[in-house]
Amino acid sequence: MNFFRSEKFGQVLAGETVNTGDKRFHDHSILKLMDLSVVMAVYNQSETLNAAIKSILEQTYRNFVFIIIDDFSTDETPEILRQWRQQDPRIKVVTNHRHLGLTKSLNVGWRLAKTIYIARMDADDIAMPSRLKKQRDFLLAHPKIGLLGASANLIDGQGRPAGVKIMPSDSDSIRRTILSYCPFIHPTWMLPRNVLLEMGGYNEAFPFAQDYELALRIVKTYPVANLLEVLLEYRVNSESAISLKQLKQQELLALKARWLALTRYGYSWRQSWRLIKPLLSFMVPSGIKKLVYARYFWYRGSH
Secondary structure: OOOOOOOHHHHHHHHHOEEOOOHHHHOHHHHOOOOEEEEEEEOOOHHHHHHHHHHHHOOOOOOEEEEEEEOOOOOOHHHHHHHHHHHOOOEEEEEEOOOOOHHHHHHHHHHHOOOOEEEEEEOOOEEOOOHHHHHHHHHHHOOOOOEEEEEEEEEOOOOOEEEEEOOOOOHHHHHHHOOOOOOOOHHHOEEEHHHHHHHOOOOOOOOOOHHHHHHHHHHHHOOEEEEEEEEEEEEOOOOOOOOHHHHHHHHHHHHHHHHHHHHOOOOOHHHHHHHHHHHHHHOOOHHHHHHHHHHHHOOOOOO
16 A cells, blocks of 8 residues: 655665764664664754753663654754764764755655664654653554554643643544544654555655645554553644644645545545535634634643
């Protein structure tokens, strides 16, 4: 079911746009001890980067590789990454030679990972100390699961509490709701690498909503789940959050992903009524929507 295996990726690995940095990236004596890779892309997020990296390195489960894609940052990000890389050999920094965007950067990251499992992380979020252990333990106990997420506490740009986001936990509930909204929080993802390989990774035609489009493909093929426990502090309404213009682009691409789900991924047309609410939501001006989110969603408990 590999609709979007990208031929461009071979050019990336040939060295035209990516530098894998230090030689430790290819040190098999380190990699063979690990069964998990954490993949994070960063672009000009120096203000939140230290806290994000620290939260991963201080996980109770420690046998992982931390692959960080620097997407041609122009702030203090490269220096911050250099310092962290010197402190911890689990960190592998990949530097794009030009700005590729999140989707392509994530494809670079997960393909460089050679571990059984891959976890996502964002450079402006904070992982709870037991996140990796609890998700890895769940996947080991449920080997048929193709994608695992978790719930999250919401925080604002200054790190203040802004509510909580509880996601549907079982596969049936997720399948019933996925055409209405994305029932996963992207930086809480953990999944087997062979699932990403089978799916062909992220669809590079989606600079936004790339997680939703990929989740729609995975959910159609595999059982999935979310842990109800909060395992992440998820930043909303911050300077690095999606702008008003980008929000409208994301909504449009999310609608495109739903259309692909109905026309190419095997979802039943009987579920097409679930697109009514997203279509109506798309018609609401972005400025009004952001005000509504801030008033009734970001600061008002669960969703």
